[in-house]
Amino acid sequence: MSKLCEFIHCSRRGKLTFAVTIVTQKINYHNIEIMSRVSQWFSDITTEEIVSFASVEYLTPVYLHKIFRSFDNFKSVLKASEKQLLDHGVPPDLSKQILKRPKDVTKQLKLMKQFDINVIKLCDSEYPALLKHIDDPPLWLFYRGSLESLKQKCLTVVGTRKPSTYALAAMEHLFVSDLMSNVTTLSGLAYGVDKKAHELSLKSGGTTVAVLAGGLDCIYPSAHIHLAEKIIETGGALISEYPPLSTPEPYRFPIRNRIIAGLSPLTVIVEAKIKSGTMTTAKSAVDYNRDIMSLPGDINRPAAEGPNMLIKKGAMLLDSPDDLLQYYNIKSSKVAQQVDKQGSELLNLLTDDPKTVDQLVSVTGEGIDIVLSKLTELELVGLVYQISAGCYSANKK
Numbered sequence: 001m002s003k004l005c006e007f008i009h010c011s012r013r014g015k016l017t018f019a020v021t022i023v024t025q026k027i028n029y030h031n032i033e034i035m036s037r038v039s040q041w042f043s044d045i046t047t048e049e050i051v052s053f054a055s056v057e058y059l060t061p062v063y064l065h066k067i068f069r070s071f072d073n074f075k076s077v078l079k080a081s082e083k084q085l086l087d088h089g090v091p092p093d094l095s096k097q098i099l100k101r102p103k104d105v106t107k108q109l110k111l112m113k114q115f116d117i118n119v120i121k122l123c124d125s126e127y128p129a130l131l132k133h134i135d136d137p138p139l140w141l142f143y144r145g146s147l148e149s150l151k152q153k154c155l156t157v158v159g160t161r162k163p164s165t166y167a168l169a170a171m172e173h174l175f176v177s178d179l180m181s182n183v184t185t186l187s188g189l190a191y192g193v194d195k196k197a198h199e200l201s202l203k204s205g206g207t208t209v210a211v212l213a214g215g216l217d218c219i220y221p222s223a224h225i226h227l228a229e230k231i232i233e234t235g236g237a238l239i240s241e242y243p244p245l246s247t248p249e250p251y252r253f254p255i256r257n258r259i260i261a262g263l264s265p266l267t268v269i270v271e272a273k274i275k276s277g278t279m280t281t282a283k284s285a286v287d288y289n290r291d292i293m294s295l296p297g298d299i300n301r302p303a304a305e306g307p308n309m310l311i312k313k314g315a316m317l318l319d320s321p322d323d324l325l326q327y328y329n330i331k332s333s334k335v336a337q338q339v340d341k342q343g344s345e346l347l348n349l350l351t352d353d354p355k356t357v358d359q360l361v362s363v364t365g366e367g368i369d370i371v372l373s374k375l376t377e378l379e380l381v382g383l384v385y386q387i388s389a390g391c392y393s394a395n396k397k
Contacts, residue, residue: 039123051105051243061136111217111244134262145237149184149207156186159193159270176321180204193270212240213256214248254280261285269294272306293318343374354393
């Protein structure tokens with residue numbers, strides 16, 4: 001039963017606290033329970049049946065998971081009468097829509113073949129692992145391209161469709177090549193910040209994934225068709241919950257945004273008004289116990305209200321490329337090169353076995369003050385660490 005609830009949402013590190021009043025359907029089961037029965041639930045289901053059911057309008061995650069919990073398997077849902085759907089708590093209007101769903105999906109299947117669109121279920125091994133751990137994971141995903149990039153470190157970047165010159169310049173400064181080439185960048189293929197995030201990833205030779213709010217047969221916005229194709233060509237993917245011929249209706253964007261947040265441990269908010277799709281993504285990230293970083297903005301700009309408010313509430317302030325490099329434990333090549341000139345001999349000596357300061361002094365013939373100075377430099381950039389007082393080892397991560 002839906003009810004008015006006040007939730008206090010806290011980030012994994014206890015840094016972000018929101019007090020928000022929302023109307024929601026509380027999901028009264030653990031993710032483990034979802035996974036324990038999902039294989040059985042999808043037993044013997046065909047692509048045609050998924051496409052047909054996924055074509056039902058206004059089948060939101062709340063109702064979809066209600067159906068998932070109420071019926072023993074997908075087959076029984078497909079065969080259910082209106083009375084059975086009503087008895088399982090499906091609203092009358094939605095019950096009628098389910099019964100009226102398209103039975104002939106030949107055109108959609110042809111589009112899937114034409115655009116090389118595949119579908120995976122929650123029980124499939126290819127399903128993104130991190131997304132399985134949200135409260136309301138999509139029961140299926142349609143995709144173009146490769147999902148392999150979602151197995152590496154992921155970073156979500158979202159923001160306004162009309163970013164300021166400052167925001168675009170800040171993105172160039174913050175999302176350096178060392179970062180973007182080592183993570184999979186996630187966004188929504190929209191104008192503005194989303195587009196810039198995808199482009200910076202491609203520019204750095206990285207992979208990027210776009211999550212859409214409509215069918216993958218028709219890219220939205222159409223101006224980004226070339227960008228979408230480039231994402232696929234470079235090893236990334238386009239993802240959607242919706243089958244071909246599904247239009248990107250307004251109600252589908254907040255639903256889409258939960259996937260963008262759920263695929264990544266960290267969501268970066270660049271610019272956004274308080275009431276915006278970007279902030280629904282931020283809220284989903286908080287709901288899923290994920291981390292948030294925000295770019296501080298000009299207080300005179302409405303688009304700075306969102307990230308500035310998040311920072312006030314405890315989100316991590318993002319003002320340096322090092323914030324992201326440290327979060328993902330990525331060493332900057334420029335820093336590494338600089339340190340290499342000063343301390344490569346020590347680093348080489350520590351690669352195989354830990355050594356004490358006295359041992360390093362003896363082997364190098366350098367004074368203890370020089371050795372300690374070099375060790376400090378190496379430690380600051382994460383190349384070495386102390387395993388005990390005065391004993392160092394190379395960081396091999």
